[in-house]
Structures are given as C-alpha cells and as structure tokens.
Amino acid sequence: MTPHTALTIAGSDSGGGAGIQADLRTFFANGVHGLVALTAVTVQNSLGVQGFTEIPADVVCAQIKAVASDMGVDAAKTGMLATAEIIRSVAKTLDELGLDFPLVVDPVAASMTGHSLLREDALEAIRTELFPRATLITPNLDEVRLLTGVSVTDAATQRAAAEALLEFGSRWVLVKGGHMLGTSECVDLLSDGREFLELSGPRYITENTHGGGDTLASAITAELAKGASVPDAVAAGKKFIERCVAESYSLGKGVGPVSPFWVLDR
Ligand SMILES: Nc1ncnc2c1ncn2[C@@H]1O[C@H](COP(=O)(O)OP(=O)(O)OP(=O)(O)O)[C@@H](O)[C@H]1O
Numbered sequence: 001m002t003p004h005t006a007l008t009i010a011g012s013d014s015g016g017g018a019g020i021q022a023d024l025r026t027f028f029a030n031g032v033h034g035l036v037a038l039t040a041v042t043v044q045n046s047l048g049v050q051g052f053t054e055i056p057a058d059v060v061c062a063q064i065k066a067v068a069s070d071m072g073v074d075a076a077k078t079g080m081l082a083t084a085e086i087i088r089s090v091a092k093t094l095d096e097l098g099l100d101f102p103l104v105v106d107p108v109a110a111s112m113t114g115h116s117l118l119r120e121d122a123l124e125a126i127r128t129e130l131f132p133r134a135t136l137i138t139p140n141l142d143e144v145r146l147l148t149g150v151s152v153t154d155a156a157t158q159r160a161a162a163e164a165l166l167e168f169g170s171r172w173v174l175v176k177g178g179h180m181l182g183t184s185e186c187v188d189l190l191s192d193g194r195e196f197l198e199l200s201g202p203r204y205i206t207e208n209t210h211g212g213g214d215t216l217a218s219a220i221t222a223e224l225a226k227g228a229s230v231p232d233a234v235a236a237g238k239k240f241i242e243r244c245v246a247e248s249y250s251l252g253k254g255v256g257p258v259s260p261f262w263v264l265d266r
C-alpha cells in the first residue's frame with residue numbers, strides 16, 4: 001500500500017540527531033513517506049553548531065515544487081529555514097501550490113547549545129510570512145520569549161504566551177514546556193484560542209535531548225498526514241517524543257540524541 005507523504009523543509013544536521021535526519025527517521029517510525037526540501041547544511045556535533053551554509057532560495061523552492069507536483073504532499077513541516085529570503089520564497093511557493101495540506105511551523109531559531117540557526121531578521125520573517133499560513137506552530141520557551149517577550153515560568157504565563165502567539169495568525173499553537181525548569185512534569189500547552197489543552201508527561205532525567213523539538217514536530221506532521229485532527233496528532237506526537245526521550249542515548253562528548261529505535265521492537 002502506498003503510504004501517506006510528509007514533507008520537511010529544514011536543514012541537515014551532520015550529527016544525525018536533529019534537522020532533516022530527525023524528521024526522516026520520525027516519519028519512517030510513524031509510517032509515512034518522507035519528502036525533503038533542504039534549506040541549509042550545518043556543521044554540527046554533540047558539542048554544538050560550528051557553522052552553516054544555506055541553500056539558494058530558488059533551489060529550496062524547486063525541491064518543494066518537484067515533489068508536490070509529482071508525488072503529492074499530505075502534510076508539511078518547516079524547521080531550520082536559515083534566511084529571510086528562504087522564508088519569503090517558501091511562503092510564496094506554498095501559496096502557489098494552494099497550500100491544501102496541514103502545515104506545522106517549528107520556528108527554529110537556535111540549537112539547544114545556543115548557536116544561531118537563523119540569520120538576523122529571519123525570525124521576524126517566520127512570524128509574518130509563515131505563522132499566518134500555519135495550521136500549528138511549535139515554539140520552545142526561548143523562541144516564545146524572542147517572539148512575544150513573554151517569559152514562561154508557570155501555567156499562567158504559558159497560557160498568556162499561547163494567547164499572544166495566536167495573534168500572529170496560526171490556527172493552533174503548542175507552547176512546549178521542555179525548558180520549564182524545576183518541574184517534575186513536562187507540560188506542553190495546545191490552544192486554538194478557544195480550547196486550552198495541557199499535555200502532561202513525566203520529565204525524564206537526561207542530558208540527551210538533542211533533536212527533541214524536531215522529533216515532536218515531525219511526529220505531529222506524520223499524524224496530520226495520515227488524517228488526524230490537530231489535538232489527536234499532538235497527543236500522539238507527545239507520546240512518541242516521551243518514549244524517544246526515555247530511550248535517548250549518549251553519543252559524542254556533549255548532548256546525545258533522542259531516539260526512535262524503540263519502534264524496531266514494536
Ligand atoms: N526531559 C524530558 N522528559 C520528557 N519530555 C521532555 C523532556 N524534555 C523535553 N521534553 C518534551 O520534548 C518535546 C520538545 O520540547 P522542548 O521544549 O525541549 O523543545 P525544543 O527546545 O524545541 O527541543 P530541542 O531540544 O530540539 O531544541 C516536548 O514535548 C517536551 O515536553
């Protein structure tokens with residue numbers, strides 16, 4: 001049987017734990033065929049990002065058009081987009097395609113070691129060009145602060161952040177709580193402005209969470225590609241990432257990756 005398709009528009013991680021590598025293994029683990037529009041080549045390992053080179057914007061868009069026109073896209077996600085020019089071109093291309101599939105925008109600004117993955121002014125372009133076209137946006141707490149100025153420290157500020165982010169025009173927002181320190185639970189808040197759904201799970205004690213945000217967003221995208229509603233896709237994505245954090249491993253001298261290898265024993 002031909003599987004559903006999910007497109008990732010994102011950068012490559014030479015360490016294999018984040019970026020398109022995380023997306024493709026997550027798509028596979030969730031039973032969808034992964035398509036790729038590569039935006040940048042990063043030089044990185046478990047210790048951090050040493051640099052990156054972006055792909056020309058017209059080549060990024062040509063990849064999207066090539067797969068969309070021939071194979072069809074059931075859902076798409078964006079990760080590292082590198083430059084404002086790439087962001088604007090991707091938005092235009094999605095419009096040209098009619099954007100008749102769900103779009104998850106993970107507003108990747110920096111790696112977890114704090115290295116920038118976006119040229120200056122590009123986060124503003126994600127906000128104005130992509131958020132209004134997004135079915136769901138999935139910022140972490142650092143990205144929330146950069147986008148809204150809100151510092152999330154508890155349930156009330158997480159809800160205030162969700163409300164502020166929805167003003168930018170996405171249908172849904174997931175404010176991820178992975179970086180909320182001092183809590184024994186990891187609580188992500190999903191909202192469309194009417195419903196506020198707390199997705200809560202155990203916080204595992206591990207340093208090895210590289211690629212966690214990408215893995216969550218691509219697991220959600222895979223579920224959307226298969227036809228799930230946003231709340232169902234996010235609930236399934238949360239279960240998936242939890243298990244991947246629980247089974248993460250050390251690799252290299254720094255932060256190891258979350259791992260979907262457990263699906264091989266399913
Ligand atoms: N220690 C942990 N135990 C369980 N779940 C976690 C843990 N850390 C993060 N998560 C979950 O992983 C997902 C990603 O959240 P997080 O806030 O870490 O995103 P991120 O910062 O974008 O990820 P990345 O580490 O890729 O930069 C969320 O669902 C969050 O609740």
Ligand SMILES: Cc1ncc(CO)c(N)n1
Pocket residue numbers: 010011012013018019020042079080108110111112117210211212213214
């Ligand atoms: C290529 C790439 N995309 C996203 C992230 C964020 O996890 C990363 N470290 N590298």
